[in-house]
Amino acid sequence: MVCEAPADRETACLLADRVLVGAIDWLDDGTLDTQRRWQGRTPNESFLRWASVRSEADKAGLKGLFGHFGSKPGEPDALVARRALMLFMKADKAPDAVVLIRDSDADPRRRLGLEQARDDGRWPFQVVIGVAEPKRECWVLTGFEARAHEEKALDELEQRLSFHPVRDAHRLTASEHGAKNDAKRALKELMSEDPERERECLRDTPLASLQAQGSKVGLSKFLEEVRQRLVPVVSGTSPAP
Incomplete structure (x- = not known):
């Protein structure tokens, strides 16, 4: 590896x-x-x-x-x-x-x-x-499905970005950490830097869904x-x- x-x-x-x-x-x-x-x-x-x-x-x-x-x-x-x-x-x-x-x-x-x-x-x-x-975090976002307590954060993030951070994760292209469309920042806002939540996105989302939704990332x-x-x-x- x-x-x-x-x-x-x-x-x-x-x-x-x-x-x-x-x-x-x-x-x-x-x-x-x-x-x-x-x-x-x-x-x-x-x-x-x-x-x-x-x-x-x-x-x-x-x-x-x-x-x-x-x-x-x-x-x-x-x-x-x-x-x-x-x-x-x-x-x-x-x-x-x-x-x-x-x-x-x-x-x-x-x-x-x-x-x-x-x-x-x-x-x-x-x-x-x-x-x-453009970033590993976009792979994680591809498997993200908001739970009830995460829906508000997802809505707020979509409003701030003016695009959907999951469907359009490929647009999170900022190279500067913390910039508006920084993939790391988007992931943090949705998952609060919880590594287990990140693993769940990759582990529990059906592979067919990851395959279908991950073409742009x-x-x-x-x-x-x-x-x-x-x-x-x-x-x-x-x-x-």
Whole structure:
């Protein structure tokens, strides 16, 4: 797992696990931990942090990772993703899959950059890409259904934004923390920084609803990536990468 913060890891792992259990008939919540392990480069690391990739690559002696991707220059995140994938190739035990989770920060080129890195070579593992558009919090908002005591906060937030913060979460594009259309601020106003309430949005909302409602925030693409690339790995039906 490559991401930037524990919340990103938890969100991606929870969603991926739901897809795995739903798609593999012999897998359930009770046996899940015996079939997969989420980690960073070693079992002692919960994830590889994007901000640490360059320094870790230098420590590992990885050289010559600059340059073009095919005949094109790298888009944002292409080079750092290439370094990250190379680090996993040099691990004592190569993983079966690497999951790259990133906020787009309203820059669609970030997904292109991750795809460039994935297409850069024949990696000995599957590469799963998840880009939250524009922020991870928008994935959580996609699964939000207001309870009775939350309806007032939702109405007030919609009035302040002049758009619906759940249906139009992709419009929460502010880069400045606390700005009017900041996704983190919207989530805080609706859920009062309650991590369990956030988990409920991702854990209890039907996957079909998340798939249908998450197209504009990158969630639908991530769920489909998990189905196409990770489910075969865990089920044992994966072709060679």
